[in-house]
Amino acid sequence: MDKTGEFEALRPLLFSIAYRILGSVSEAEDAVQESWLRFDTSSTRPVSAKAFLSATVTRIAIDVLRSARVRREEYAGPWLPEPLLDDPYEDPVRAAELADSVSMAALLLLERLSPLERSVFVLREVFAFGFDEVATAVGRSEAACRQLLVRARRHMHEGRPRFVADRQERHDLAEKFFGAMSRGDVDGLRNLLSADVQLVGDGGGKAPLLARAVAGAENVARLLATIRPLMTSTGVTFEPREVNGQPGALFRDRDGLVLRVMALDVLDGRVRVIRSVINPDKLGHLGPVADPWAVHREVREVRGRAR
Template sequence: MSKVEEFEELRPLLFSIAYRILGGVGEAEDAVQETWLRFAGSATRPTSTKAFLSATVTRISIDVLRSARVRREAYVGPWFPEPLLSDPYQDPARSVELADSVSMAALLLLERLSPLERAVFVLREVFDFGFPEIAATVGRKEAACRQLAARARRHMDAGRPRFEADRAEREELAGRFFEAFRKGDVDGLRELLAADVELVGDGGGKAPLFARLVAGPEHVARLLGALAPQYVRVGVAVEPRQINGQPGAVFRDRDGKVLSILVLDVLDGQVQMIRSVMNPDKLGHLGPVADAWALKHEVNQARRTRG
């Protein structure tokens, strides 16, 4: 098998490791590309290509994360990972771990770990790497890696997000949610929201968004119920999709350009958390991005006309 064939076979795994460490699609793709350049440029073939490439992409991702954390500290407003529509790496034996580990809630928990803790946790808990491999990857002794893994696991377990276990039930509730949203049905939305539901958005200071976190079923239902008719007037379409392994939707303008995404955390038959991403820098990998400020101006004009 050629180097290109070996690499392409492992590309889904490499991207999935990098994305979980970095929380960014573009950064993960860059890390994978840099991994290929190092592999292609090496004069010898490693004993285990999988081990070599996994270690390389992990080290690159750790370095990138260390610099990215400084930028994220200066980020305007809440920071969310770049939305991922589908995880390229599939392993039926670890499907639950893979799905839960790529959720926005889990990735936000990972953000609280140090880069080394995050890398060790991802390799061990998500991809089931052995400690000898992990130690060689991060340049630490096995005992130190076990300590890093245990510390990371304790932190993750303390805040581990809980989701509706039955995917069919999640999808059914999400379908009802987005149907009520399209209709501007405030009562219908309110019935689906948990008592402590929160709606929060990531605009990065580059897109119009909610002025603050919106909490409670009454406030969230009224905001969403008022937003839907405005979207309808200017031709915004709601496209239900799985986003980061959870039910959600992509919002597109009348030209099909991406305006935002919305992701739902569902538990016990209710929507517990709603996250929106409108920062255009985080949407480009989904397709051409809409001008959210121009759309807001159009919405305001339509509202005044109906006035």
């Protein structure tokens, strides 16, 4: 197989590694492309294309993450990962495990780790790389990588919920949630939410959004039930989709342009966190993006006429 064929066969794996390290689709795609350029221009043919490319994309992602962390500290409002509707790396045997590792909750936990800890954790825990491969990828000894993994596991374990819903339970609950939301059913929504549920939005200062997270089943249920009819009256539609391996939905304006993505965290039979990404800079990979301010103005006009 020539270099192009080897690279294309490994592209899904490389993207999946880079995305889990970076939490950004656009940055992961750039890291994969840069890996190709280095592979293509290498004067020698590596013994293992997988080892060479995996190490290369990891090092690039580490460098990008170090600079990205500074930008995220200055981010306007809550920062959420760029939503991923389809993980290109397919492994039927480990499908559920891989889906959980790319959830927004998991990616936000990974944000607590240093770039090296995060990379070691992703390579070893998610993709089962050997310690020799991990050490080569991050430029540290195997002993150092083992210590990095111990620290990463501890941080990840401390932040994970004790009880996680299975895939079918999440799907069933999401179907009820979006059904109640589409009807504006406050009681139906309230019964599906945990008492301490949170609604968190990421507008990045580039889209109208709540000033802060909304907490509590009553507050969240009433907000969702109020907003949904207003969105419907302005032609906003949504389609249930799997977002980062979890139940969610993709929202479009009346022209079919991408407006926002919503993802649900399900725990112990209830929706625990609702995450909404409306920053247009984080949605471009999903298709042409709507003008969130224009939709917001139309919603306000509809609300004003209804009073």
